[in-house]
Amino acid sequence: MYYIEEIRSAKATELLKKCGLSLPENVDYTAGLFDDNWQLVATASLKGDMIQGVAVDPDFQGEDLTGKLLTHIISRAKDKGMDSLHLFTKPDKTSQFEGLGFKAVAVANPYAALMEWGGGIDAYKRSLEAAKVSAAKSGAVVMNCNPFTKGHKFLVEQAAKAVDVLYVIVVEEEKSLFSFKDRFSMACAGTSHLDNVILVPGGRYAVSALTFPSYFTGEADLAKAHSAMDAEIFAQQIAPALGISVRFVGTEPFSEVTAVYNEVLKERLPKYGIEVCEIERLTDGALAISASRVRQCYEAGDIEGLAALVPSTTLDYIKENLWNE
Amino acid sequence: MIINKAYAGTLESSDIFVEIEPADEGAGIELKLTSAVYKQFGPQIEEVILETLKANGIEDAKVTANDRGAVDCTIRARVEVAALRAKGEV
Numbered sequence: 001m002y003y004i005e006e007i008r009s010a011k012a013t014e015l016l017k018k019c020g021l022s023l024p025e026n027v028d029y030t031a032g033l034f035d036d037n038w039q040l041v042a043t044a045s046l047k048g049d050m051i052q053g054v055a056v057d058p059d060f061q062g063e064d065l066t067g068k069l070l071t072h073i074i075s076r077a078k079d080k081g082m083d084s085l086h087l088f089t090k091p092d093k094t095s096q097f098e099g100l101g102f103k104a105v106a107v108a109n110p111y112a113a114l115m116e117w118g119g120g121i122d123a124y125k126r127s128l129e130a131a132k133v134s135a136a137k138s139g140a141v142v143m144n145c146n147p148f149t150k151g152h153k154f155l156v157e158q159a160a161k162a163v164d165v166l167y168v169i170v171v172e173e174e175k176s177l178f179s180f181k182d183r184f185s186m187a188c189a190g191t192s193h194l195d196n197v198i199l200v201p202g203g204r205y206a207v208s209a210l211t212f213p214s215y216f217t218g219e220a221d222l223a224k225a226h227s228a229m230d231a232e233i234f235a236q237q238i239a240p241a242l243g244i245s246v247r248f249v250g251t252e253p254f255s256e257v258t259a260v261y262n263e264v265l266k267e268r269l270p271k272y273g274i275e276v277c278e279i280e281r282l283t284d285g286a287l288a289i290s291a292s293r294v295r296q297c298y299e300a301g302d303i304e305g306l307a308a309l310v311p312s313t314t315l316d317y318i319k320e321n322l323w324n325e
Numbered sequence: 326m327i328i329n330k331a332y333a334g335t336l337e338s339s340d341i342f343v344e345i346e347p348a349d350e351g352a353g354i355e356l357k358l359t360s361a362v363y364k365q366f367g368p369q370i371e372e373v374i375l376e377t378l379k380a381n382g383i384e385d386a387k388v389t390a391n392d393r394g395a396v397d398c399t400i401r402a403r404v405e406v407a408a409l410r411a412k413g414e415v
Contacts, residue, residue: 064337064338067335067336067337067338067393068335068336068337070336071335071336071337071342074336074342075332078330078332078344099361099393100336100391100393101336101342101359101391119389
């Protein structure tokens, strides 16, 4: 007989180590599976809707313990109201999880595969298809818009000129100074003068925290691996749903991570017939306009500084909705 | 009839994990079946699931089933429990 119960995550350290994995951090829940001698033989953790740190003692493999363990984890997540669960695995292990009912959302060789339980990606693609407008040439930009700056406006205007329909995909995840609702509203206001621009939320899938732990690849490659995953989700799921054939990005003078991201897009998207078009950033004197400079002005309450960097639509939104509170 | 989200079964070998979600009245049963033996037994498994749902008075629902080689009586048992839970009867 086997028994499953909640354990402190640190208790799984040794078992994970035996399987060549490190302990996942800040998890919400860790399950331990014990044998008759109360020896821990398998473990899995839940962090939000991510399943992490799945390990089965090599001496106990072939006993279908993963099935037991994941039933427990999925039941718990369902009881907490979650419908879609995600996990990362190595690209060569996808079939093991497919056998348990997971689907591969995207595979980013050689780093990782994103697997999903439930219909999250299908529901997201249906929402994209509902927003889709048929056109000869459709393009996309993905932006956080934290907040929407003159730089964003310039990029969207340039991109919109080059295609029949431009989708502006706004990152949905709440990890920014401005909430998704505020960012989306500012992007709407700042692009309303362009007839061929359609705004869509990024869901869980456009530059999201569906990022994997460093034990998948090592710290050095992490930025590259995350970018690869993001590029593959875009190419394999988002672009086909919207019929996108060109992806626009701004040139990146400041952030090394974003520069790597652009490189990875250029390397991977053309394989799916998607062109990557880099647009020179709008500069304000010597400095490119960056949202981080804008945030400094915003937090300092510097209206003049802000006015130089953001379009009037963003300034009005901030005055009316955010500084009023 | 009011249906809640409900599930029954496990992902272990020889079992089936069945989930039931509410759907609009008149929508019928939308069944998604995943099975390692789909090629050999897919239609048969689907028939058993649909029959059991009908016998339990479930007419409109989204049903997801992950099968790992369950025999018919196991399928019936799992679907029935999921149906009873969905109706709030257990």
